[in-house]
Amino acid sequence: MSLLSNIYVAQSGLRAASTAIQATSQNVTNASTKGFSRRSVQTSTAPPIRRAGVWFGQGVNTDRISRSSDNILQSRRFESAGTSSAADATATALSRVESLFGDNAPTNVRIALDGFFDSMTAATVDPSDRALRRGVASAGERLAFSVSQTASGLESAQVDIGRDIKSTLPDINGKLKEIATLNKALAGAGGALSAGDLADQRDVLIRDLSESIGATAYLDGAGAATVLIGGHAVVEGINARTLSFSQGPGGPEVSVSNDQGRLNVTGIVAGRVGGLIDANDQITGYLNQLNTFAADFSTAANTQHQAGFDQNGAAGATLFSVTPGSEAKTFAFDLNYQSNPETLALAGATSATAGDGDNLTALMALQNSPIITGGKSPVDFATNLTADVGGDVATAKALATHQTAVTNDLDQLYESLNGVDLDEEAANLMNYQTAYQAAAKVVRSTDQMLSTLMELV
Amino acid sequence: MNPIRFGPKSVTALTQRNLSRIREEMRTVEEQALTGRSVNKPSDAPTRRTEIDRLRAGIADQENYSVNATRANLLITTADQTLDRVGNVLKRASEITVQMSNGIHTASARANAALEIQEIAAQVLDFANTSVAGRFIFAGRNYKVPSFDATQNYQGTTNSPDTQIAANQRVETGWDGQSIFKGTTDIFDVLNRLATDLNANNETGIQAKLPELNKALDQIIEGRTAIGFKGRRISDALETADNTKLILAQGLQDAVGVNDIEVYTRLSELRTNYESALQITARSRGTRLFDLM
Numbered sequence: 001m002s003l004l005s006n007i008y009v010a011q012s013g014l015r016a017a018s019t020a021i022q023a024t025s026q027n028v029t030n031a032s033t034k035g036f037s038r039r040s041v042q043t044s045t046a047p048p049i050r051r052a053g054v055w056f057g058q059g060v061n062t063d064r065i066s067r068s069s070d071n072i073l074q075s076r077r078f079e080s081a082g083t084s085s086a087a088d089a090t091a092t093a094l095s096r097v098e099s100l101f102g103d104n105a106p107t108n109v110r111i112a113l114d115g116f117f118d119s120m121t122a123a124t125v126d127p128s129d130r131a132l133r134r135g136v137a138s139a140g141e142r143l144a145f146s147v148s149q150t151a152s153g154l155e156s157a158q159v160d161i162g163r164d165i166k167s168t169l170p171d172i173n174g175k176l177k178e179i180a181t182l183n184k185a186l187a188g189a190g191g192a193l194s195a196g197d198l199a200d201q202r203d204v205l206i207r208d209l210s211e212s213i214g215a216t217a218y219l220d221g222a223g224a225a226t227v228l229i230g231g232h233a234v235v236e237g238i239n240a241r242t243l244s245f246s247q248g249p250g251g252p253e254v255s256v257s258n259d260q261g262r263l264n265v266t267g268i269v270a271g272r273v274g275g276l277i278d279a280n281d282q283i284t285g286y287l288n289q290l291n292t293f294a295a296d297f298s299t300a301a302n303t304q305h306q307a308g309f310d311q312n313g314a315a316g317a318t319l320f321s322v323t324p325g326s327e328a329k330t331f332a333f334d335l336n337y338q339s340n341p342e343t344l345a346l347a348g349a350t351s352a353t354a355g356d357g358d359n360l361t362a363l364m365a366l367q368n369s370p371i372i373t374g375g376k377s378p379v380d381f382a383t384n385l386t387a388d389v390g391g392d393v394a395t396a397k398a399l400a401t402h403q404t405a406v407t408n409d410l411d412q413l414y415e416s417l418n419g420v421d422l423d424e425e426a427a428n429l430m431n432y433q434t435a436y437q438a439a440a441k442v443v444r445s446t447d448q449m450l451s452t453l454m455e456l457v
Numbered sequence: 458m459n460p461i462r463f464g465p466k467s468v469t470a471l472t473q474r475n476l477s478r479i480r481e482e483m484r485t486v487e488e489q490a491l492t493g494r495s496v497n498k499p500s501d502a503p504t505r506r507t508e509i510d511r512l513r514a515g516i517a518d519q520e521n522y523s524v525n526a527t528r529a530n531l532l533i534t535t536a537d538q539t540l541d542r543v544g545n546v547l548k549r550a551s552e553i554t555v556q557m558s559n560g561i562h563t564a565s566a567r568a569n570a571a572l573e574i575q576e577i578a579a580q581v582l583d584f585a586n587t588s589v590a591g592r593f594i595f596a597g598r599n600y601k602v603p604s605f606d607a608t609q610n611y612q613g614t615t616n617s618p619d620t621q622i623a624a625n626q627r628v629e630t631g632w633d634g635q636s637i638f639k640g641t642t643d644i645f646d647v648l649n650r651l652a653t654d655l656n657a658n659n660e661t662g663i664q665a666k667l668p669e670l671n672k673a674l675d676q677i678i679e680g681r682t683a684i685g686f687k688g689r690r691i692s693d694a695l696e697t698a699d700n701t702k703l704i705l706a707q708g709l710q711d712a713v714g715v716n717d718i719e720v721y722t723r724l725s726e727l728r729t730n731y732e733s734a735l736q737i738t739a740r741s742r743g744t745r746l747f748d749l750m
Contacts, residue, residue: 032465101499103509114514121521125528125620125630126592128601355598355618355631364621379514387506390499397500408474412467421462426746 003453005056006446012059013439016043019062020432024425031420035204038068038420039196067196068418071219074203077410078210078217082271084403085211089275090282091396093161097283098393100153101386107153109290110382112146115139117367120360123346128311128354133341140319140333147294151328154287161280162252165273166245169254172212172273173242175205176227180240183224199223213243214270230268232256251280282392286385290328292373293381298322298331300371301363308345308359313352316345316359472738479734483727490720496713505712512709518624519702526622526694529630533688536594536632539587540681543644544674546577546584550648551670557655557663564658571655578648582609585638595634604634609645611635622694628687637680642672 020041030036042065046058100107119139123132182202189195202225209215209227215234217225227235234241234256241257243265254269254277255262266277298320305316319337323330337344348358372381489495496502496509556562557570585595586603596604596613604613613634619627638644647669654662 032469034466095500098498098500102497103513110510111513114517118517118521121518121621122524124627125525127618353597353599353614354592354601355614357618379510383507383510386499386510387503390501390503390506393498393500394503408470411470415464415467415470416462419462419464419466421464423746424462 003446003450007443009057009059010439010442010446012046012061013442014436016041016060016062017432017436017439019065021429021436023065024429024432027420027425028422028429031422031425033200035200035207036420037196037200037203037418039065040068042066065196067199069199069203070414070417073410073414073417075216075218077407077414078207078215080403080407080410081207082210082214082274084400084407085272086214086270086275086278087396087400087403089272090279091393091400093157093276093279094282094389094393094396096160097154097157097286098389100150101389107146107150108386109143109146109150109293110379110386112139112143113367113378113382116143117364120364123360124357124364126355127346127357127360130341133344133346134338136344136346137333137337137341141335141338144320144331144333147290147328147331151287151290151294151326151331154283154290155329158251158280158283161276161283162245162247165252165254165276168212168273169243169245172209173240175209175212176235176240176242179205179209179225179227179235180238183235184238186223189222195223210271212271213273229256230265230270232258232263232265232268251284252277279396286389287328289381289385289388291326293378293385294320294322294327294331295324296372297366297378298327300366300369304359304363304366305345307362309347309350309352310345311342311347311352313350314343314345315350317343472734476731476734476738479727479731483724483731486720486724486727489715490717490724493715493717494713495715502713509709509712512705512712515705516702516709519698519705522622522624523695523698523702525620526628526691526698529620529622529628530688530691530695532589532592532594532630533628533684533691535587535589536684537681537688539584539594540637540677540684543581543584544677544681546580547644547670547674547677550574550577550651551667551674554651554663554667554670558660558667560660567655567658567663571652574648574652574655578645578652581638581644581648585634592631595632595637597631597633597635600631605638605645611639622691623697626690626694628691628694632680632684637677640676642669642676644673644676647673 020043023039023041026039042063044061044063046061048055048057050056099105102108103111116136116139119132119135123129123136126132179202182198182205186195186198186202189198202223206215206217206225206227213229215227215229217227217235219225224237225235226233226237229243234243243254243256244262246253246255248266253264253266254273255264255266257263269277298318301320302318305319308316310316317334319334321330321332321334322328346360346363347353347356348362349356367379368377370377372378376384488497496505499506502509553570553573557567562570582605585605587594588600588603592600593602593604593613594600596602598614598616598618599612600618602612604611606612611634615633615635617629617633618631619629621627639646647666651663651666651670653659654666
């Protein structure tokens with residue numbers, strides 16, 4: 001074994017140490033970079049050679065710089081992130097409409113309903129009193145306001161949800177294209193250092209898509225990702241589909257392009273978009289309930305009012321009006337009664353004496369009568385609707401809190417296994433620096449020995 | 458076995474989560490302190506919504522019942538006092554009748570007595586047309602017009618108005634003047650005929666009016682007794698409404714209220730925790746191995 005071969009052996013050590021230091025510097029500088037996974041250098045002993053019956057080592061091979069990862073754990077993280085994002089979106093969207101049902105909200109239907117019937121109780125002491133009649137009319141207007149404004153607020157929330165989803169899709173489509181581009185790059189990167197960086201970018205995009213739309217992905221041998229939404233592939237190799245938004249009769253709709261045109265995936269998307277769609281569906285449920293209430297209550301109140309007589313002895317007219325199809329939003333109290341309270345038909349007989357409040361008593365009885373579809377009284381309906389909204393919001397918040405905690409734990413675990421610990425990198429740096437210095441010493445010592453040999457010649 | 462790593466991202470994320478959690482709870486407790494309520498929105502206690510709405514509505518109901526009962530009480534008190542005065546003037550009419558039944562009185566004396574009886578009849582008519590704030594209390598439901606016209610004809614109704622003073626309780630707020638003043642005994646008719654007999658110096662006729670006047674007095678006493686019972690019901694209803702309102706208000710406070718001491722103590726704890734968390738955060742970013750190299 002010649003002295004020169006010692007230099008080659010030491011040189012392999014220098015190469016290995018400097019590569020390791022490069023990986024360490026990459027780790028340190030990207031310790032806080034989103035999605036970065038720790039790099040490490042894989043080395044192996046170079047195969048020895050045999051000369052004159054003796055095996056001589058050939059130093060160290062620097063095989064590759066590998067990226068620390070755990071695809072199964074990563075997949076669980078992404079799935080959990082999608083679920084917590086969905087729950088959070090639902091909770092946030094429903095919290096906005098919850099304010100319509102607050103105890104201090106002017107749109108609180110139960111409070112307005114109680115006020116309407118309370119005004120009638122007050123009027124029993126003197127049904128002919130103009131001020132008390134105007135009190136009934138005012139309370140009727142407030143009730144109509146609370147119902148119509150609650151409906152308007154719910155519809156506004158749905159419009160906002162639609163806009164939110166629509167504005168999210170271009171970003172999602174952009175990310176799908178980016179993944180397709182990365183797939184192409186990953187196919188050509190092989191074991192290069194850049195492959196780890198590309199994989200980090202890919203994982204960040206997949207995470208974002210999981211949170212946005214509940215996307216999942218599986219990787220091939222080169223690290224290229226096939227991205228799926230509800231089981232439908234939206235990125236395969238270098239090809240990416242596009243998502244689009246439309247406002248359907250049932251609410252916002254999301255569709256994905258496919259070979260046959262477009263496929264409606266509204267019912268299977270998850271993530272934030274899925275959470276918003278779920279919230280929209282729940283709000284539709286509240287609106288439907290409110291529409292039923294407006295229709296049934298106006299029918300019952302009008303029927304009873306028309307059975308009575310006003311102070312002029314004339315039969316009562318309608319109190320409330322609705323438009324079929326949007327009963328709650330168009331629920332209105334006839335403003336004529338405010339300026340002409342004598343036309344409220346509170347008497348039971350056409351003679352309409354001042355103290356005749358028989359129809360007033362009958363109207364008051366509606367408060368606890370099962371006049372709303374499903375056998376509910378108006379006050380029970382209002383309380384149940386508020387309780388439903390409160391319960392849905394509380395459930396969504398609890399789910400969001402729980403799922404966020406699960407996601408955080410998975411993130412913490414992933415970082416613990418694949419992240420960068422600065423103290424660990426500092427220790428490694430010291431180690432690699434020492435190795436480099438030792439290899440350099442070998443080179444220097446061998447060089448001195450060669451110089452001595454040269455002087456002898 | 459893999460080492461447990463705590464890199465910058467982990468530390469930052471953990472810190473942010475903990476600080477955010479404390480801030481979120483502080484916000485909730487501050488809201489409770491400001492509003493004095495533990496339930497500020499439906500999601501704070503969705504399972505208690507029925508109870509909360511029932512308590513709040515119940516308080517409003519009791520307030521309404523109290524107002525109605527107070528107004529009804531005024532009307533009943535006025536009716537009771539009025540009928541007391543009617544009874545007094547009828548007793549005076551009876552006294553005059555007893556006196557003029559004696560054969561010693563002259564036609565002139567009886568004629569003077571007739572004037573007083575006519576005056577009593579006019580008084581009874583005024584009493585029958587008693588009103589409270591423009592409401593004729595003995596006109597039944599037709600209380601916007603006088604109960605009786607100038608010729609003592611009844612203009613009211615036989616049914617009475619009523620008002621709600623409790624959940625399933627209503628009380629009359631007007632009375633059938635026909636039955637009180639012209640029921641079994643027509644009081645006006647008795648007084649008118651007595652005046653006629655006095656003017657005609659008809660001693661027999663005068664004597665015959667005494668039992669009629671006694672019946673008239675009984676009729677008034679009977680009417681007054683019935684109204685008196687209503688008055689007692691109203692007193693009970695007022696007391697019940699006040700007590701019930703207090704109970705419901707306490708119930709609502711228990712359901713949605715907060716204990717001030719507990720809230721402010723918790724707020725103080727959270728602020729201390731937050732300060733401590735900030736301190737720990739600052740120190741956890743301290744010396745690293747790199748600093749010692």
